[in-house]
Amino acid sequence: MSETRELTCINCPLGCALTVTIDGDTVTVAGNTCPRGEAYGRKEVTDPTRIVTSTVPVDGGDIARVPVKTASDIPKGKIFEVMDAVHTARVKAPVKIGDIILSDVAGTGVDLVAARDVAAV
Amino acid sequence: MIDRDAILKKDHVGVLIIGGGPAGLAAAAAARKAGVDDILIIERDRMLGGILNQCIHNGFGLHTFKEELTGPEYAARFISQIRDLEIPYLLNTMVLSITRDKRVTIIGSRTGIRTISADAIILAMGCRERSRGALSIPGYRPAGVYTAGTAQRLMNIEGYQIGKRVVILGSGDIGLIMARRMTLEGAKVLTVAELMPYSGGLKRNIVQCLNDYDIPLQLSHTVVNILGKERVEGVTIAEVDASRKPIPGTEVTYDCDTLLLSCGLLPENELTRMLSANMSPVTGGASVDDLLQTDVPGVFACGNVLHVHDLVDYVSEEAALAGENAAAYVSGTYGKGSSDPIDVVEISTDGGVRYTVPQRIHVSRMRDSVTVRFRVADVYRDKTIAVYRGERCLSRRKTRVLAPGEMEQVKLEKKDLLGLTAAEGLRVVLESDTV
Incomplete structure (x- = not known):
């Protein structure tokens, strides 16, 4: 059973529309144009964090x-x-x-x- | 040690800085490091740091310090430099007037009204928010309508709760930041309406201030009515067409007690106009040369009073340059009295580049390189930023996306510009990618 999430990458003004698919332990990021988008998408679905x-x-x-x-x-x-x-x-x-x-x-x-x-x- | 009484009695200084926010602080520190003994900062608030004091969110200083600081922490880095460098400042003191021969009249509870002359002046007064009056929003005038920055100050510094159900007009960064801030303090932010078809705020703020809290952003929407006589009781929002006129029949009324306005910033140039300095109609700030000097010799400008910046890091960088240049002006190293008009070249723009700062350069006098900052008129994809000397292209840089909310820059090298004349011209343009 896989889950899909739509995210906007925040690393640069381009703001790539990311589609992140979570299938068990496998996370795939699509729609990114650079490795930073991949890393961002992965972190946002596995371990999203913020400074408060x-x-x-x-x-x-x-x-x-x-x-x-x-x-x-x-x-x-x-x-x-x-x-x-x-x-x-x-x-x-x-x-x-x-x-x-x-x-x-x-x-x-x-x-x-x-x-x-x-x-x- | 700084002799407090001596500061209060001063009637002449080398460099006088108007404004103790990020621009004034960076300018002062740089002028001191460049050898000016006699500096004075005039600040009208009760503390140094300017708007950074109320910007309690993180995200400042990534470029300068390679870490994410809050506004007060970023300010503290510069305030401690001012203390270490023993640069005097006056708080709760306001400039009333300024003259072209660089005499500044100040008023403060400790100084009274006095006039101080200076060898050089740095304008660092920052900017203000566009208010309801400037936006021409119809409706009653109840309590509960605030500019986002006023609400930010009331919440973060004075400690007031602003409202419980909130609508925000304008997706400028301060509005986005306040959407999150009010949500964290227990308010319900119903929606953010933006007149333009794109947001004026940083991507990161859209995601972390709106998306994180499921606050809807409605592009091409505006406020068409404010309801409530004593207190805001509701706000009506409508969709706008391509000419930004509300479309009848699209109105939706939100039941709320607060409307925040985050609709743009205006450089605060009353003093600059008092100088009759040449202004840029596009930036709303003074028109400056490569030294960030206005057309009044010895008067420099930097930070948001010159043009509204996206990141404080660039304010600090620009202001430090203004401070160094003011120091050089005072010591007579360069810039003083040298304005050979043959040598002055205005930078022209085209293809969506709205303006440049500086607006003109003195080629023979310029530093080895000069950073030229600018903003674009619309959201552009796959454009090339090009600099032309006459017909010759000096530099080209491809971009994936450009947006009005983000400042851009190009670097001009003196070696490329030697012998440049006004007739030949210098242009910063956007070109479509031909590939």
Whole structure:
């Protein structure tokens, strides 16, 4: 039983329309014009990942919210679980860029980190 | 150490930079590295970094740093350079006026109103969004209509929730980014309508901001009515024909409380016009030479105030060049007072190339090579970008696809242009592939 998915490659402005067929353990990519399209199509159907960014409220800082991001990409299917966790977070100034805001966010094994400094006032 | 009080009292600087966003920061760092001791950045916001502060998404700096940074992280790289190089700046300070003899009047709560003269000025004021008023959308004027960038600032910096059910007009990158951002914060984005038959946004944003969340993009559609007197209660969208006129009978009304507008960016050139600098009607920015100098000697422009860029990496690169050139102007190394008109060649365009920046070059004075950036008028497949000196082709590059949303560039080599005259001409054109 094979499954077919239609994707748009994001590697360049060409935006190739990819047809990815999954047949058991075999994945075939068609419609790509270069190897990057093949790799993209394969990853998107086997292990799609994204970096998630948001903001978290800061108490006592020179700005009200600190931008945060997952330190690396997380499984695409976990985006909303990560956001649920982000919504529980609240930090105290000062914050330094790279500080861990939540470790192992939503069980992804990836930390949520600050994306800027916030000075205490 | 920077003497804060001395900055507040300054009445003359070597290089004055208007704007502390990505362009101003890169220009300042480059001018310092090129030997200018006396630099001052004027920034009207309460922090350096400009629009990058609210662009909390990732994807910045792939070209410059070979990694994917968020906007604030990209800004931080440049802000720490400004601190390390001890370049002074004034926050919460706005430029009121500017003169052709390079006197700039500023206003700020700490400086009061003062006038500072400069040997060179770099314009780095960035751009603004096209607003509802500029779009002529019919309907009431309820709360809940925002430009995408305003909504982005309210959400990401001020921490407000903007709305719960959202329609977005325009598929510019900020609108796409906000579609994802609002979805992640619990809003329902019903649709993105785009007047043109193609999106003005990057492919990557269409896929990762719309497709990932099943948000439909309707090309050749526009908003024909906004409903609701106090708050937006609905937005009516219709399909448009080839002349972009709404087709009667295609109207669909969406029940929503928010309309975001992402319909293009306009360089913010009030000060440039105050200088009576020669402007490009196509870019909306100043017309500049190969040094990124306006036709007012010693006044340079870079970043989105010069022409709207697709990637911040190119803003930084362009601005660094403006900073180096301003430094050379101040030290008298080149450019100063030398505008032998025989030597100036305007770059002409054809075949879908809408403009070039720079618009003209001084051949005898130019650097060994000059990067010429441009945008195209439509989506083109299998075109060749060619540069001609008179009838002679200097370079050709085949492309698979060109789109208005992406900036393109060609490099001009000085060795190819020696002896070039205005009569001979220099052209950047798109040609159809003859193969």
